Amino acid sequence: MAEVELAALLRPELEELRPYVPHEPPGISVKLDANEAPPSPSPAIRDAVQRAIAGVTLERYPDPRALRLKEAIARRTGARSDELLVGAGSDELIALVLTAMARPRERAPQPVVLTPTPTFVMYRVSARGHGHKPVEVPLDASWDLDATMMKRAIDMMRPNIVFVASPNNPTGNRVEDERLRDVIGAATGVFTIVDEAYVDYSAEGSVRGWREEYPNLGILRTVSKIGLAALRVGWLEADSALVAELDKVRQPFNLSATSQAAAAAVLEDAWDDVRADVARVVKARGELAAAITAIDGFSVTPSSANFLWVKTPGSAEAIFESLVKDGVLVRSFHSAGGRLGAQLRITVGTDSENDALVSALRRARGVA
Template sequence: MISGRVRGLSPYRTETTPCKVKLSSNELPVKFPEEVKRKIGEAVSSIPFNRYPDPKAQELREIIAERFGVSPENIVLGNGSDELIQYLSVSVGELKEGVVYPVPTFPMYGICASTLGREKFEVPLQEDFDLDLQGFLKVIREKRPALAFFSYPNNPTGNCFDEEKIKKIRNEGVFTVLDEAYYSFSGKTFLADAVQREDTVVLRTLSKVGLAGLRVGILIAEEEVAKELNKVRLPFNITYPSQVIAKLMLTEFYHVIEEHVKMVIEERERLMAELCKMDGVKVYPSHANFFLFKTPYPAGLVHGELIKEGVLVRDVSHLPGLEGCLRVTVGFPEENDAFLFALQKVLRRL
């Protein structure tokens, strides 16, 4: 009785192999001070767990709005960005109209389209991992998709696409989503467009700034667009603990997040520079908290050997255009040093 379109889906894959050093999921490394842990414990212990949370998460939306310099009415919250991608896939255009996005990119764009039976148009990236503008224009003009997704910076390549190319694609009349999950590490944004235009929204998340366990995704849009998208939002989708902890971290303890983001940006540059010194290793530019690299050996082999050394990275070599590539998340300095030591050891062994 299960739909054929569901039977044909492949579930989202993540890397769960247990390792001492885990640099595979683009999480922010954070050491929460004891004061933070104590305050969170006190806040959570006061939650009336027999009650539903605020269905609008109004206080949290106000805090996020102030931090981003927008109005609470510009914001729709989701149980992670994944839920917001699903809402957009349901709401924008008609289901008979397709969805377009580059590949390789974050797989949830395609998964959400497939669950709804929407046609998918995947445009391969250029060799430099930038958008193939002519490829996009051809698809849009011939197939008329209603919705376009751009990960900005792109996951897994780490680069920000050319801003003018995105604008030219949007000018073809396609509703454009800028998924800025890694904004904290790039500083590049389409936020001003999102609050003014009816054809542009921006996605952000708390998952990449040390709060992945809370599952708080943020959609920023022009007020009328946000109002319409809010109609498909599931009730009580932001849990009581998530609201309470997020409010505390984004106000009283936001400096902790900022300090760790700064550390990761500095470590990213150090780590990439160290890899560039290794014979035969190619490192790709990144504006995110991760980057791609390639060795002279098969990616699957290097991935497996690193696991033997207790270090977990992501093998992305199966994705189009990424043959031989691995993706590593930037961790604490000691984790990054362990990765460098392990990779040197593996390369010598191979």
């Protein structure tokens, strides 16, 4: 009886959500499904992390303001420390924004979050879990932002928040500047967040310089995609007055002392090594894209991230299952159906992993 009574207290939105459970089939030796960076050949990054963690006072709570980390981020990005909110990866920062910006618009039953689709799934999942209504606008035929439909949705739905990932996950492409400006400019009075989790791999770089022109613009960043996923460190850059308000719903010790110290140390002492690792991935990305495109029936969307968006001949499911039998794990979108049914997202791995993938794709071609 008590179990039934407690279940009645749960948000009704939870009925349509599922906990995150990674797909981990047995026998996988090449894991290219999670957009993780390959191991760094440079000892400098690991040495910086080990020295930083060794200096952490374990019996003390972390710095609740993360001052050293914020200063290190500020020096690398050009932001001011008071414009930064740090968290346990982008996921926590998305949740903090949704928690704080949850007041419905006048005559609206609930707050609205607007995103393109397909994109990073946690925008929708976190929105539902926090009582927001997610509204999704399909990307165009080239997987770029449909600015006209996004502006129409802004006008009709009056969202509190707009999320745009650029480069986008899972498609890998960077949003065209003119389209992005069009949407940000139309979103007056809407907190518009450009999620730049993969921007380090983009030749065009960040749009954070646009913040002077668009005060409603926030920039989301992370170190997870550049070889430091284990640290779970991300940051939001936005107007300092808004950051101060968002900070009111942040838990005081949300980011561990070890993560703060390690991330700051890498930003301060080993950033050149991180940049060298990024350059190696970008080079390998081009080589891998060319190798996949050379296989009959496959095509690759131009990528500005550390992964490739691959169109398969026929259903992606058969290719995916064949790769798994060969010990190679990628991300398949066949279960979504429609145009996503023939798409794989493939992380750029080490040279040997990429070679194993290409060989497995060639063998899989016979089952498409």
